[in-house]
Amino acid sequence: MDSEAGFADFVGQWSPALLRVAFLLTGDRGLAEDLLQTALLKTSRRWSKLADHRAAYPYVRRVLVTTYASWRRRHRVGEVLTDQLPEHGGAGGEPVPTGRAVAALDALPPRMRAVIVLRFYEDLSEADTAAALGCSVGSVKSQASRGLARLRVELSPPADLLMHREDAS
The missing domain is CATH 1.10.1740 (Rna Polymerase Sigma Factor; Chain: A)
Structure with a gap:
């Protein structure tokens, strides 16, 4: 061929x-x-x-x-966030990922976002992610840890919603 x-x-x-x-x-x-x-x-x-x-x-x-x-x-330049996904x-x-997840990803710095995408969407190992980004495995570990922590905060339900759920039970 x-x-x-x-x-x-x-x-x-x-x-x-x-x-x-x-x-x-x-x-x-x-x-x-x-x-x-x-x-x-x-x-x-x-x-x-x-x-x-x-x-x-x-x-x-x-x-x-x-x-x-x-x-x-x-x-x-400032980016415009959208809740619209590919067709x-x-x-x-x-x-x-949908609206909130995409917005949370967009809030991450580029390197951290790339680590999260490669590690958890592309399912690459830490070593493969490091090779893809041209950095150390330690850098991938720390960026992934920080990125996941930031995503947890961004994607956690609002406190008033949690209080409402507790009141209902």
């Missing part, structure tokens, strides 16, 4: 999963599509140099994360 056809097959097979990762990183469908297109363009330029095309998914995922971090550094969960039917 020629290189161009191999890349087209890869894009057809993995774009839905990569788009979900991009959406979790950006919190915006349009930005996620732009991020994915940029990552795929960068990958297409290097496709013939990839030694093992079966390992392309982790490669493109890393390109997504590094491109996202680069965009965040260059464009520190569908994509192939495989994996759940996509």
